[in-house]
Amino acid sequence: MEEIIRILTPALSARILTSDQREAFERGLTLLEQNPRAMSFVKESRRFRDYHRRVRQLLTYLQTMQTSRTEIKRHVGRPTREEQALYAEQQKEKALEEARRSLFPDLKPDLTLQPLTYGGIVANPNGETIASTMPNLMQLRPFLSERLQEQVNTVRSLRNEMAAKAEQAKTMAEANEKAGRPIYTEEEIALLATRAVKIESDILPRIYINVDREIGEAYLRLSPRTGDPEYIVRIEKACNVPPQNLRAQFRPFYDKALSRDPLFAQSVADKIANDRPEVKAARDAAAKxxxxxxxxxxxxxxxxxxxxxxxxxxxxxxxxxxxxxxxxxxxxxxxxxxxxxxxxxxxxxxxxx
Incomplete structure (x- = not known):
């Protein structure tokens, strides 16, 4: 339990969990399965998979309840009434969980690739976190390719769509439960829930990962020793921020890109070398x-x-x-x-x- 708390504590202000944090969250849910007070929380968490919104609540459960010690020790012989009632409740929850999993199928995105987790770089930072000293997406746009700039422009609408569809799916599922009959079909609810999960676990992370790579490349190009002199001159003319100050802000993006791809720095160095004017001229002459x-x-x-x-x-x-x-x-x-x-x-x- 202590390990789960240690892994999840840094995620309190994160908008997206890393693969290790998601795994720790699921382990925490497993610990809470036998806790009657946490059954509703476990059920809702597994239904909607919006783990990043429930980290604080999970930590509260883990810190205030000794879940590993609440299991009823079965005695030899006929089960007691309490044990029979608990077993019946567990079987009921298991059946309901299997039914809900058919409503909300799991997607399998590549969770080994996650965007930066420095307090939520992906949007304008709120609160006093490390992100408050780092550039947000809108500030990074001038340093991105045109195609990625267009994708960055869709982030706000994608996040709004994700939240709206997740909330709508939750409301429809709860309406079915309260009515005791299927007001909405499983297909209608699953369509909304799946789209919300896909945006959160696939579409948005892909944009953030590309931002990490392009800003990481800008970090290397701004190097006074091994960078791209033409790029540095262009940035000096276009920005009122010294290139080395920009490098300091871009460093976390480079570190994250390098952690995903150990050959990232070498590939950018090769690209910089190939973009040199004399190399370009020789390449163009060879092509001609x-x-x-x-x-x-x-x-x-x-x-x-x-x-x-x-x-x-x-x-x-x-x-x-x-x-x-x-x-x-x-x-x-x-x-x-x-x-x-x-x-x-x-x-x-x-x-x-």
């Missing part, structure tokens, strides 16, 4: 060189041209040009194949042509 050779080869390989003296001359000139200027691209065996095409074309030329 290759395109020119491909154009010559395309002419040689055409089958819709008649065998004429002009065609023979065109083939001869292009094969000669390939041998002279593009030996780094075309092998000798390939040149022999092109020469075979030339000889075949010569043999097909009409004497009158």
């Amino acid at each position: 060189h290759k395109a020119e050779a491909d154009a010559l080869i395309k002419y040689i390989m055409r089958k819709d041209k008649p065998s004429t003296k002009a065609r023979v001359k065109g083939l001869t000139d292009r094969i000669s040009q390939l041998r002279k200027d593009y030996a780094d691209i075309v092998t000798e065996d390939e040149l022999k194949g092109y020469e075979a095409i030339l000889e075949k074309t010569k043999s097909e030329v009409s004497p009158k042509a």
